[in-house]
Amino acid sequence: MKSCKLSWSLVVVLSIIVALLGYKFIVGEVQPSDDGRQAVMLTKDERNALLLEMRNWLQNSQAILAASSDKDFAAVVMAAKASGMAAEANTPGSLFRKIPVEMKTLGFGTRSKFDEIAADAEQYKDSARTISKLSVAMNNCIACHATYRFIEKTQ
Ligand code: HEC
Structure with missing residues (x-):
């Protein structure tokens, strides 16, 4: 009887932990920001890592445009993959x-759009298709920047 009670308490405690983790997964560590966006609270290293990824996305987007205009599809594929899921x-x-x-959904969605750009360029080798797909992918950049910012938590 005693061990039965103990295992029920364990179930309750574990359920609470799972619920809390699930809650965190959904809402994240976010606070309203005075510019009307949502501020995601990060450590210095986390923020730096994400901003580096952002600069890579910008650089690869430019590289995709430059390579499309040169019709260098191997370079389009390389730059797009560098922004993809890998x-x-x-x-x-x-x-x-x-x-x-x-x-997270917007971020992963952006990565998979870059993988689609790579696959499309490999198959069709068509600059107009690449440019049109990149412009659609870049709507994700705009949507996320309009909604979120990163703030470094100091402690
Ligand atoms: C899932 C959300 C999200 C997506 C998608 C996204 N960004 Fe960002 N990006 C951010 C946030 C948040 C910041 C920080 C903005 C702030 O704190 O004001 C940022 C910052 C940046 C910066 C500034 C980097 C620095 O060093 O300060 C660049 C450049 C950038 N993003 C480019 C892009 C490009 C290009 C794309 C699309 C290919 C993109 N981002 C897609 C969320 C996103």
Whole structure:
């Protein structure tokens, strides 16, 4: 009887932990920002890692445009893949519970759009298609920047 009570308490405690982790996964570590956006609260290293990824996205977007205009599709594929899912390995794991779920969805959606740009360029070798797909992908940049910012937590 005693051990039965103990296992029920364990179930309750574990359920609470799972619920809290699930809650964190969905809402993330977010505060309203005075510029009307949502501020995602990060450590210095996490913020730096994400901003580096952002600069890579910008650089690869420019590289895709330059390579499309030169009709160099091997270079389009390389730059697009460098922004795709494979690059997710560089993202610190601690961000998993800090970034709200809508933002994660937008981020992964952007990565998969770059993978689509790579696959499309490999198959069709058509600059107009590449440029049109990049312009659609870049709507994700705009949507996320309009909604979120990063703030470094000092402690
Ligand atoms: C999932 C959300 C999200 C997506 C998608 C996203 N960004 Fe960002 N990006 C941010 C946030 C948040 C910041 C920080 C803005 C702030 O704190 O004011 C940022 C900052 C940047 C910066 C500034 C980097 C620095 O060193 O200060 C650049 C450049 C940038 N993004 C480029 C891009 C490009 C290009 C794309 C699309 C290919 C993109 N971002 C897509 C969220 C996103």
